[in-house]
Amino acid sequence: MVEQEIISRKGPWTEQEDYKLAYFVGLFGDRRWDFIAKVSGLSRSGKSCRLRWVNYLHPDLKRGKMTPQEERLVMEYHSKWGNRWSRIARKLPGRTDNEIKNYWRTHMRKVRAQEKKHATPSTISSPDQSSSCQSSLFSNNNHAVDSHASYQEVGEENYQVQEIVEGYSMDDIWKDIAMSEDDINIFQPVNDGHSEENCNFSGPIMPSTSSWDYSNLDPLWVMDEEERKMLFPPIGDQYFSFYDQQGNTFLTG
DNA sequence: AACTTTATCAACCGCCGTGTC
DNA sequence: AGACACGGCGGTTGATAAAGT
Known part of the structure; x- marks a missing residue:
């Protein structure tokens, strides 16, 4: 615990950290933040990961000024x-x-x-x-x-949200991640009914339980240390040489 | 052009509620 | 029932950009 706090990074998130986080949220869903923080190798607290996801990386976020x-x-x-x-x-x-x-x-x-x-x-x-x-x-x-x-209201809490992305778009990240997904089969979502053309991650990333069948994973999806080490060997920067700008490889395990 | 003020945004902190053991 | 861990929430701060002088 104490150790965890000591190694927790603070301050602005880097592009690479965003990328990692988005990727692991894609794998495990946007719950279990401490777990995601650990397995992703991010030196961030679970809280920090959650905050980054909720406030910045979530694919449904609008950008720009309020209307x-x-x-x-x-x-x-x-x-x-x-x-x-x-x-x-x-x-x-x-x-x-x-x-x-x-x-x-x-x-x-x-x-x-x-x-x-x-x-x-x-x-x-x-x-x-x-x-x-x-x-x-x-x-x-x-x-x-x-x-x-004026919103396209389709239900009490459900609106059709138009994603507006400015500047460096999250779309880029989603696309990259989606492409990289092809290289990784071991953690495919149970139901891949969301592969949309534009490859944004709103399907797989958002564990709307329709795409991520947690019931099958049960607590079993929480890996023990040994499993984790096997699947995510030394999760450090050497594991993620990912994101070379040429878009060649994402994971180089 | 240089400096100051204001606006905006991202991130952290601490508290609290809830679930689990 | 109590302890603990975790996630969520609201408040606050700090950095940076933009606007004003």
């Missing part, structure tokens, strides 16, 4: 639930609690600054009191409701 509709939704739900960021995030597909939290803070700072400018002292409301500021920020509830409908 006005999303902004209104944030207002609406924040007025309902307060700082329940994860709950709000669930209503905004593709957005993370972290993202919403950041947005809110930024937004409130702006509002606070504006209020300082314009308001007389008696009218300044505390930005932390969502209900008080909400009335001015979000004066028309109907708009919010309308904006909600």
Whole structure:
């Protein structure tokens, strides 16, 4: 335990770490983060892995600025639930609690600054009191409701999410991983009904239980040390010479 | 152009709830 | 029932980019 903490890396994630993490989440699903942290050879804590995945690597994440509709939704739900960021995030597909939290803070700072400018002292409301500021920020509830409908809602919690990727796209990673998958057969998902043309990992990576039959793996899929060593010999950088930019090999065991 | 301020984003921390033994 | 491990959540911080002076 203590040793684990000592070797845990901190700070920004490198491309290679992202790649490793995405790959192992693809293999084992987005649970058991401590386990993934160990077998992947990443010198990161399970928590850190989870956070990176949830906030950055998850294939369903949207990128880029919040749309006005999303902004209104944030207002609406924040007025309902307060700082329940994860709950709000669930209503905004593709957005993370972290993202919403950041947005809110930024937004409130702006509002606070504006209020300082314009308001007389008696009218300044505390930005932390969502209900008080909400009335001015979000004066028309109907708009919010309308904006909600602007999503392609296919169910209470299911939206069709359009992935927007900017700059260095995660697609590149997904493609690379998907290609590399061909080289590795021992951990194929039980049901490979998700091989989509664009090879994003939303199928195999997301253990929607339809693609990853955990029931078959049971606790057995948790390898003991010996098995792990056999399957993932010295998981260090020497194991992953992966990601040579020519895209030749991913795993060189 | 140089410097300062503000905005944005990624990541960490600590607490808490839950499941397991 | 209690201890422990793990995952999730909300708060906070630090780095960097962008905008302003």
